[in-house]
Amino acid sequence: MNSFEKLKLSKQLQIAVSNAGFSQPTSLQSKIFSRINGGQDLVAVAPEGAGKSTSLILASLNKIKHTEEIAPRVLVLVSSKERGQSLVEQFHSLNRNKSLRIYGLFHDEGTLDAQVLEVTDGVDIIIAQPDRAKSVYLKLGLNLNKLQLFIVDDADEIVKNGLQLPVSELGRSTPKAQNLVFSSVYHGKIARMLSYYMEEFSVIEIDELEEKDLKCIDQIRYQVPNFKTKLNLLELLLQDKEVFDKVLVSVNSKFTAETVYKLLKTKDVGLTTIKCGAFSNDDIEGAEDFLLNPKKSILIVVQEDLENLDTSKIPFLMFFDLPDEENLYQQKVTWFGEQQNDQMALVLLTDLELSEMKKIEQELGLRIPEMDLPDGLFIEEEIKRKKVEQEEQEDSSRGGAFHEKKAKNTKTENIRPSERYNKYKK
Template identity: 45%
Template sequence: MAVFDKLKLNKQLIRSATELGYTTPKEIQQKTLTRIIGGQDIIAIAPEGSGKTTTYVLGTLNRFNYAPEGVPKVLILVPEKEDVLAVIELFDRLNKNKSISIVGLYVTPGTEAQLDALADGADIVVATPDRARAIYLKLGLNLNKMELLIIDDADRMIKKGMQLPIAELANSITKAQHLVFTDVMHSRLEKMIAPFMKLPATIEIEALDETSHLTTHQQLLYNVPNFATKLNLLNLFMYDEEVFTKSLVFVNNSATAEKVFQSLNRRMHDAVGYLNPKFFDVKGFKSADEFKADTEARVMLVVNENNETIELNGIPFLIHFDLPQDKDQYISRVINTNTGADDETLALTFATDLELSEVKKIEQATGNKMELSTLPDDLVIVNDPKSRTEPAKKPAKVTEPETGAAFHEKKAANSKTYNFSSGQKAKMNKKKKHG
């Protein structure tokens, strides 16, 4: 059994950890602490509750084997005020060297108190990126002697649009070790950290809950850049009338449902409708059984916010255009209750980079990973002019496919090596007999 004294921590810190019940290091600590202490840049990818915060707090405190100078040597960036306070609390619990000064920076009326705290001397600064940048620009935060930059919950900060202050702070530090902790890694995060990471070691902890392994339908994940590309992908699938005979499409709200309906309705007409629509001038169904009995209908839109119970047996495709806010709502749909029969239902999930953390939470809860599927070769990838990690580009005039010449060959950078396998395609084709 691994113990903390094997991880190059100083004896005082080991005693503090042991007193708090940290007798056996978690997997992420076993795989990262010696590298952190050795000075290597680290990208640690692990789910919530895996011990990421404790890992970098231990690694940070281990640096202070001397009398602190009162000049910031460590900057820890976290998403919100509550995170700042939680990290400082953990430092207080583990730190026996009370000469170490820790200052928190977060958005609050006025900056005078935080500027005064920094002026009195700070060895470790825990901050939200926006407040740290604001105080740095006021010349209140000294980055000249910074030795360690830690970015925690990096995926959450991407969601909150904090790329710019993080990049500015990182670029203002001339030489330091960099640690990035995140639930998931994706292209937006990679673009943010690539300029300042130096040959980082990437360490990923899966941590699926095998004790709650659920029997689910086969789940396929399509990672797309934005909403418009989701629409293109859905339309592309619906072009295949032989395979996509009956599909439920789940969206989070009525506004999204209307956009999806209008996009599909241009070509599919009476083949697409709503479950219990709010208006009488659109095609609707009172139940999944009514949808299955309609020989013309191929797509039924379901709004997640209505939280309706649906009988899903016999529906070939369950397509989550959006992931519901409650992961249990998703899980209830993909559980396979027909374990004694051949399962011919596929659950397809469309997720942007910003939704991948929700995918991770679902995978942890079910004990199953979603199979990452390559995007079809003839899918139009729409450039996202709103992306904060690259210069704005003029949006394409046509973001939805049109009959006849809807899809063009993708650029080499977007090309993929496979779509559905021949065996999977054959399995999917059996669904033609539905209804």
């Protein structure tokens, strides 16, 4: 039996995936297709390479057997034009029913009026950027009455690009469609976006790690909702001078370095920087000077200076930002030789940075433990100005799909930072 038969794909699709070189379903596909075939709304969370794109394509082509309507029956929302164009190509490569009309709806590909005419002439599957799809919908060019599948691809990237509002509004216009969401991570901002049009859904997560032969220093991470709360967390953690007697704080820009410096400068801490003289009078030459200076306990370093800095003897590496430069984080937390450095890396994340953290975990082949947020941390509220969030307050009768935080993410104990880190220090 062809392994893809278990997914209850059509004969044409089974031949197509076989010709494309797929021998068996991925773990993700094996878990989600019975639910998709049963008509369930679901969120599929998996890392790159887990088969998310192939899954949404197969689900779409399996649902639409032939052309029979003018109005589209599948709408796939993507995070960017480039991502959408790639997905259109993948659709065509797996589609054996050449009568199906597959159309990409993106910015800078013809005028809006021309795209409206193209859609109203009749299409079966639309792959679109959310704001472009909304514009066509408002021009009465996108009929969603016959829609069977409403799919959000790369939900984490859509949220990162600030496209939640058109996704929510389009989703609320398709109450009869089955909803499928694919993402590398799942966090509060994604849950909020989905809550405006999805009431009950399953979250299926594949979080497999390939073992790597790497030696790493101890690592932990904290996750907070936004940048201001991250600043509060940094300030609170560094108040424990008994633990953080020598700590490097890594940031990605001089602007952030200045923000952090001004925040900590008001406290009674030994603060210094490297090559940040524009706002700091405390510059030093390198890590050795920092370690030998008993009056200095916190060293702020911008990413561009981090790569060539010997950090191997600094007890704590605190990543306020995950480095943009590929593999820089991995370089700083891996070690070679027989003797492990007595170090710990702490990563401070916002929801929007979680997908990058997941990629790092895949590269390292290990799960970085998430810590409870410490008592006394002030969580900054985000300003709610968007129409869709105002509607949530005005229409509380709708209910929502917010899920309670897992127990591991809730604050359940009152432990000093020093006690917490002692569990991980050698």
